Amino acid sequence: MSEFGAAPTDRLRSFVERIERLEEEKSALAADIREVYSEAKGVGFDVKVLRQIVSLRKMDQSDRREQEELLDIYKRALDLA
């Protein structure tokens, strides 16, 4: 069973720890975001709709238009409009 020498092992450990540290920070931010949604909900905003808004604003405008237009066509075809 081959194995790494001391130097590669140290480098490996270093990479892993850097990643773990960054992922910890990322998790903390995710928690912050959940908290903001929760706060918004607390003053009466609808969280689900809020998420839709954020998602829409993230989309390129022309893509959004296209998507909405396509949905409309499908909806009309199925009498859902």
Add this chain to the structure above:
Amino acid sequence: MSEFGAAPTDRLRSFVERIERLEEEKSALAADIREVYSEAKGVGFDVKVLRQIVSLRKMDQSDRREQEELLDIYKRALDLA
């Protein structure tokens, strides 16, 4: 057709922008993480294996905790806790 007044609109915008800012930071961290993997790859480590390592180190904790919890539940169920 109802709509928001000026104050709720401002609050809404504020929430949305706070969320967007946090998500931006989160995305930046995700990019950082990708970069570390890329750097590791650059010195010869296998990214996929590296990801598995990180994942295993993360799992080892939660699995053990789960396991302990499971044991605890059994013990309590049998009045041995």
Add this chain to the structure above:
Amino acid sequence: MSEFGAAPTDRLRSFVERIERLEEEKSALAADIREVYSEAKGVGFDVKVLRQIVSLRKMDQSDRREQEELLDIYKRALDLA
């Protein structure tokens, strides 16, 4: 370390196996569904929009109206309409 007697152990095993069997069937159906989407895509339909349609049809009509109306209000407030 306490443990179950023979009868409870059998019952437990029976429950677990029933669940596993049902989950297997559920997975098979999930695969079927993916296949239908794939087939629809193959003849030119947009899968994402298709999913939206299915989702909308699942919603109660009045709920759907409400949701859409609410989204509209938020969109107008943020000049996304």
Add this chain to the structure above:
Amino acid sequence: MSEFGAAPTDRLRSFVERIERLEEEKSALAADIREVYSEAKGVGFDVKVLRQIVSLRKMDQSDRREQEELLDIYKRALDLA
């Protein structure tokens, strides 16, 4: 504002209905599974622990496979495969 002709509309409707039928069956199975858990609970088993058991039995396979794959990758990396 474009829209579908009669034939594409029929095809669309057909796809949607096939999906809805399959999803109905899937939901029914999900309900069955919930019912089995409920029944198990009714005779004194702990549902949460039961879920963990099912999950562990499922994981035992995939984890072992993952583990073997990981080993394989290492071996190939070291020209031992």
Add this chain to the structure above:
DNA sequence: GTGGGTTTGTGGCACC
């Protein structure tokens, strides 16, 4: 462009 993996969103569930 396709597949895998990660992440996000939804729904059921228990607790309060």
Add this chain to the structure above:
DNA sequence: GGTGCCACAAACCCAC
């Protein structure tokens, strides 16, 4: 009754 949690399913993204 509602709120937080957790598990599952869907969407997204990257790498190939």
